[in-house]
Amino acid sequence: MATIKNIAKLAGVSVTTVSRALNGYPDVNENTRKRIEEIAKEIEYSPNALARSLVMNKTKTIGLLVSGLSREGAKDNIVFDVLTGINEFCGEEEYDLVLFNTTTSKQKEKTYAQLCRERRVEGVIVQGIKNDDPYLQEIFDSNIPCVLIDVPVESETAGYVTTDNVDGLMKAVRHLVELGHENIAMMNGHDQAFVSKERFKGFELGMREAGLSVRKEWVCNGEYSEKKAEKVALELLTAYPEITAVVCASDLMALGVVRAAEHLGRKVPDLLSVTGYDDITLASYVTPALTTVGQDWFRMGYAAADLLLSILQHKSGERARLIENELKIRNTTKEKQ
Amino acid sequence: MATIKNIAKLAGVSVTTVSRALNGYPDVNENTRKRIEEIAKEIEYSPNALARSLVMNKTKTIGLLVSGLSREGAKDNIVFDVLTGINEFCGEEEYDLVLFNTTTSKQKEKTYAQLCRERRVEGVIVQGIKNDDPYLQEIFDSNIPCVLIDVPVESETAGYVTTDNVDGLMKAVRHLVELGHENIAMMNGHDQAFVSKERFKGFELGMREAGLSVRKEWVCNGEYSEKKAEKVALELLTAYPEITAVVCASDLMALGVVRAAEHLGRKVPDLLSVTGYDDITLASYVTPALTTVGQDWFRMGYAAADLLLSILQHKSGERARLIENELKIRNTTKEKQ
DNA sequence: AGCAAAATCCAAAACGTTTCGGGTGGAGGG
DNA sequence: CCCTCCACCCGAAACGTTTTGGATTTTGCT
Numbered sequence: 042m043a044t045i046k047n048i049a050k051l052a053g054v055s056v057t058t059v060s061r062a063l064n065g066y067p068d069v070n071e072n073t074r075k076r077i078e079e080i081a082k083e084i085e086y087s088p089n090a091l092a093r094s095l096v097m098n099k100t101k102t103i104g105l106l107v108s109g110l111s112r113e114g115a116k117d118n119i120v121f122d123v124l125t126g127i128n129e130f131c132g133e134e135e136y137d138l139v140l141f142n143t144t145t146s147k148q149k150e151k152t153y154a155q156l157c158r159e160r161r162v163e164g165v166i167v168q169g170i171k172n173d174d175p176y177l178q179e180i181f182d183s184n185i186p187c188v189l190i191d192v193p194v195e196s197e198t199a200g201y202v203t204t205d206n207v208d209g210l211m212k213a214v215r216h217l218v219e220l221g222h223e224n225i226a227m228m229n230g231h232d233q234a235f236v237s238k239e240r241f242k243g244f245e246l247g248m249r250e251a252g253l254s255v256r257k258e259w260v261c262n263g264e265y266s267e268k269k270a271e272k273v274a275l276e277l278l279t280a281y282p283e284i285t286a287v288v289c290a291s292d293l294m295a296l297g298v299v300r301a302a303e304h305l306g307r308k309v310p311d312l313l314s315v316t317g318y319d320d321i322t323l324a325s326y327v328t329p330a331l332t333t334v335g336q337d338w339f340r341m342g343y344a345a346a347d348l349l350l351s352i353l354q355h356k357s358g359e360r361a362r363l364i365e366n367e368l369k370i371r372n373t374t375k376e377k378q
Numbered sequence: 379m380a381t382i383k384n385i386a387k388l389a390g391v392s393v394t395t396v397s398r399a400l401n402g403y404p405d406v407n408e409n410t411r412k413r414i415e416e417i418a419k420e421i422e423y424s425p426n427a428l429a430r431s432l433v434m435n436k437t438k439t440i441g442l443l444v445s446g447l448s449r450e451g452a453k454d455n456i457v458f459d460v461l462t463g464i465n466e467f468c469g470e471e472e473y474d475l476v477l478f479n480t481t482t483s484k485q486k487e488k489t490y491a492q493l494c495r496e497r498r499v500e501g502v503i504v505q506g507i508k509n510d511d512p513y514l515q516e517i518f519d520s521n522i523p524c525v526l527i528d529v530p531v532e533s534e535t536a537g538y539v540t541t542d543n544v545d546g547l548m549k550a551v552r553h554l555v556e557l558g559h560e561n562i563a564m565m566n567g568h569d570q571a572f573v574s575k576e577r578f579k580g581f582e583l584g585m586r587e588a589g590l591s592v593r594k595e596w597v598c599n600g601e602y603s604e605k606k607a608e609k610v611a612l613e614l615l616t617a618y619p620e621i622t623a624v625v626c627a628s629d630l631m632a633l634g635v636v637r638a639a640e641h642l643g644r645k646v647p648d649l650l651s652v653t654g655y656d657d658i659t660l661a662s663y664v665t666p667a668l669t670t671v672g673q674d675w676f677r678m679g680y681a682a683a684d685l686l687l688s689i690l691q692h693k694s695g696e697r698a699r700l701i702e703n704e705l706k707i708r709n710t711t712k713e714k715q
Numbered sequence: 716a717g718c719a720a721a722a723t724c725c726a727a728a729a730c731g732t733t734t735c736g737g738g739t740g741g742a743g744g745g
Numbered sequence: 746c747c748c749t750c751c752a753c754c755c756g757a758a759a760c761g762t763t764t765t766g767g768a769t770t771t772t773g774c775t
Contacts, residue, residue, distance in 0.1 A: 089732065094428050096732050096760045121458040138476065296663075322453050326664050327663050381762085395725070407724085429762040433764080
């Protein structure tokens with residue numbers, strides 16, 4: 042493979058000159074520069090990024106640590122959208138992206154910090170991490186620049202991007218209240234996600250705002266799983282048939298709830314209103330199309346990469362980015378009969 | 379950052395010994411090895427993969443070149459599933475994955491080969507490439523090991539993984555024929571995809587097998603776009619109302635066709651049967667659920683990575699992998715009325 | 716004790732770059 | 746003619762590893 046040395050020999054100059062010529066330094070004669078560039082093209086030279094990174098101590102690479110990169114993750118396109126956003130930004134800034142495998146047990150022995158240090162990534166974006174994940178602690182301890190998606194962490198080197206989950210869920214509740222609903226239940230996700238707490242807070246606030254009380258038995262845990270939510274909803278709706286609306290902490294769970302309702306002969310939205318959260322692709326394709334509060338995952342990914350770079354470059358003390366969300370009213374909500 | 383030199387100094391040995399100790403060579407005393415390992419842990423040493431790769435000329439990294447990594451790509455989960463499969467395999471083999479940005483115009487100046495050489499990836503997996511893409515020619519010319527998804531290319535260093543697209547479409551046609559359909563149209567994709575030709579061949583063969591003739595005006599080009607397919611289908615179905623079934627070269631296009639049919643008051647599947655291709659997530663969630671021929675994209679990704687590694691290691695002369703497909707009969711096909 | 720073999724260690728080169736601290740030669744100014 | 750300055754170039758060190766080819770010490774055997 043062609044190296045800078047080869048060029049130097051062919052051009053009859055030193056490697057220093059070749060390096061400086063190719064990198065646009067001013068202290069090299071235009072004629073020699075031309076000659077060097079021609080030879081470089083001739084022998085199909087491309088710089089060895091490894092060697093360069095080694096000496097410059099800069100890899101132009103950021104790492105991606107995603108938990109949901111498994112076979113099941115495909116149903117919601119969230120991970121993918123975020124990835125796309127990150128990729129977009131990295132393209133503009135000429136950064137490369139390396140995916141870390143956290144799935145396999147083999148790598149589990151290696152700590153988060155080790156992975157990053159070995160590969161010498163300049164920073165990391167972490168997605169889909171649960172708050173009881175051991176990696177999380179490590180992020181605090183290590184001083185590797187990183188930004189998390191939907192996990193509020195702030196430090197010298199760490200930031201996050203998220204949406205206003207409290208407000209998001211309040212939007213859903215308000216919408217239902219406007220439609221005349223009073224007996225509103227909530228299908229929340231598991232506690233290992235930070236957003237769950239926020240969304241529950243939004244639920245409480247929304248209910249209080251409307252002068253309604255939240256009944257403990259009416260908020261349940263669907264674990265962000267379609268199947269689980271269906272099962273739980275089945276029990277909930279048979280035990281408390283007076284419920285006329287249920288807000289869900291994810292679209293997938295909302296689909297489960299809809300299925301459960303229809304299994305009980307309660308047609309959605311006529312006999313039960315349901316709202317989701319996320320606005321995954323499925324949401325608008327399914328019938329009835331899901332009313333849901335949408336998040337722009339692409340933008341979140343893009344913002345995450347942007348924030349990470351600004352942390353890397355000590356541009357500002359900013360450590361959090363808030364992306365807007367929006368209630369998308371579709372066909373799973375309707376006035377209370 | 380801790381280096382092997384630091385350890386050497388602290389342990390009172392040479393860097394050679396540290397290196398050999400840490401890498402499990404037998405010619406180092408067990409006591410010194412213990413000591414070295416302790417110190418390594420103590421000062422949080424992790425090896426510099428850059429330096430190692432530089433001298434070993436081996437990066438344990440494969441590159442990923444995907445064309446569909448854009449915002450629109452999210453609807454079909456294909457790219458994501460493939461990625462997941464690749465990621466899975468790489469995890470097992472302790473390979474890292476780097477994503478190349480081919481989207482932005484900035485990087486377009488850099489050729490495919492340059493990207494790979496710079497980053498010193500050992501091989502590449504290419505996905506979603508069109509056959510008029512300039513990258514394709516480069517793949518032939520460069521001798522960088524690579525495997526393509528759904529593009530039949532074989533050379534010393536290149537291979538591919540695909541499914542039997544001819545047979546796949548034949549399965550769909552056979553199914554429709556068994557249901558009594560005779561006036562069958564095809565919604566194909568654009569010519570820039572290799573699979574289009576194959577699927578058309580399957581259509582022809584299937585029709586011939588059933589003693590039916592294919593009418594040229596009845597095979598149209600939906601360009602793998604939902605919107606375009608809808609528009610084209612609208613024209614097709616109004617011009618030729620005698621059509622009772624249409625096979626599509628992708629699920630997204632099938633969705634467009636279904637929409638067009640319903641817009642014309644032809645309820646699917648009662649008044650029109652439609653089949654898709656790919657079995658994307660949407661296919662089973664949409665109503666009516668799409669009858670489609672399914673491909674296991676995860677397995678394709680996994681197989682691609684597997685094949686690439688076997689090429690890298692000169693394990694065998696094998697240059698192609700064929701993954702099975704399967705007809706999934708759901709609710710968009712029915713006996714001809 | 717003498718000697719070969721085994722065990723343990725090390726110095727130095729190499730990988731391909733960048734960068735620091737000069738060096739050389741000629742032009743311009745006095 | 747001498748001095749300074751500028752344009753252009755170079756040698757060598759450095760980045761953090763691995764590996765080659767010994768060198769030294771210890772062990773085992775007669």
